[in-house]
Amino acid sequence: MSSSPSASIQERPEATIRLLREEDLPAADRIVRLAFGTFLGLPDPLNFMGDAEYVRTRWLADPSAVFGAELGGELVGTNFATRWGSVGFFGPLTIRPDMWDRGIAQQLLRPTMDLFKQWRIRHAGLFTFANSTKHVSLYQKFGFWPRFLTSLMELPIATEPASVSPRWARFSDLTVGDKQLCVQACRKLTNSIYEGLDVEREIRAVDGQRLGDTVLTWGGGELSGFAVCHAGAGTEAGSGKCYIKFGAVRSGPTAAREFLRLLDACREFGRSRGARTLIAGVNLARLDAYREMLQAGFRATTQGVAMERNGDPGYNRPEVYLIDDWR
Numbered sequence: 001m002s003s004s005p006s007a008s009i010q011e012r013p014e015a016t017i018r019l020l021r022e023e024d025l026p027a028a029d030r031i032v033r034l035a036f037g038t039f040l041g042l043p044d045p046l047n048f049m050g051d052a053e054y055v056r057t058r059w060l061a062d063p064s065a066v067f068g069a070e071l072g073g074e075l076v077g078t079n080f081a082t083r084w085g086s087v088g089f090f091g092p093l094t095i096r097p098d099m100w101d102r103g104i105a106q107q108l109l110r111p112t113m114d115l116f117k118q119w120r121i122r123h124a125g126l127f128t129f130a131n132s133t134k135h136v137s138l139y140q141k142f143g144f145w146p147r148f149l150t151s152l153m154e155l156p157i158a159t160e161p162a163s164v165s166p167r168w169a170r171f172s173d174l175t176v177g178d179k180q181l182c183v184q185a186c187r188k189l190t191n192s193i194y195e196g197l198d199v200e201r202e203i204r205a206v207d208g209q210r211l212g213d214t215v216l217t218w219g220g221g222e223l224s225g226f227a228v229c230h231a232g233a234g235t236e237a238g239s240g241k242c243y244i245k246f247g248a249v250r251s252g253p254t255a256a257r258e259f260l261r262l263l264d265a266c267r268e269f270g271r272s273r274g275a276r277t278l279i280a281g282v283n284l285a286r287l288d289a290y291r292e293m294l295q296a297g298f299r300a301t302t303q304g305v306a307m308e309r310n311g312d313p314g315y316n317r318p319e320v321y322l323i324d325d326w327r
């Protein structure tokens, strides 16, 4: 088999699959933008995502969880895996468009599945294009089944602060010791929603790379909710935007109220960073959270589908007030 990147359409070349290195990041970023931009039919595919950034930030968060596919000495594809304790997901998975349909994505997915095994992931999934039979059938080969739609939503942020501002705190203001205690409190909260769910990686990445902040709300002497937010250019949000990458509140009779309070706090945080739009995604199996978000003024911009290994719903239950979209 040829390993030339200009292999003919019938060939299924064997790529070298290896961990991505820092010097690969510019090429990897280009492939991500080009692949999505081409798939979506953008006039200039490389403009996909504007000044938002996934590649460097996710690689820095965990360089041991990002795979590259190399052919003839050139990078032709990448896949990023994320571990949230007992939960794992992957993406973006992208292949350079001239190499599509030659089995390279599948070659990248094999070590990703091995990594999930090594991490002892209980609930695994991904987010993809609901209307693409190619995407859905590709992931089904690895045991992932389409479940609920995931709605990517936006809420405008007014320039003036709300007259009644919720009380909230920023993770970045805490001392090193208090950060440790706070991460433990966040873990306790997520563990009460789904055993082993732990987003310390996101909290630390946002803090360490200064991508935004983790917004904290307290009630009855304990953490009632938190949201890991990216804000501005060079983050997963992009200029003028604040993106809730993960947010959750403690379950219970006051969960709906606490969820609205957390959304308000995120809006205030976004405003403090000059954002005019708050972005957040939710799996529609979390029906109560979705309804509250609509009620709060969020509007869907895009929807995709969450595919979950063995069709296991994980923490996607109607009463769970949790924001994430695995994009």
Ligand SMILES: CC(C)(COP(=O)(O)OP(=O)(O)OC[C@H]1O[C@@H](n2cnc3c(N)ncnc32)[C@H](O)[C@@H]1OP(=O)(O)O)[C@@H](O)C(=O)NCCC(=O)NCCS
Pocket: 035, 036, 039, 091, 092, 093, 094, 095, 096, 099, 100, 101, 102, 103, 104, 105, 106, 107, 127, 128, 129, 133, 134, 135, 137, 138
């Ligand atoms: C999606 C993407 C990663 C797939 O990469 P790829 O290397 O082309 O995928 P592979 O060749 O390994 O596998 C694709 C499989 O789908 C099959 N397929 C192609 N079109 C299909 C269709 N319309 N319906 C069903 N199956 C289809 C292919 O035949 C192949 O299966 P096979 O190996 O059994 O023949 C790549 O197209 C890409 O980068 N797209 C743009 C970015 C993107 O959408 N990323 C994924 C986000 S979730």
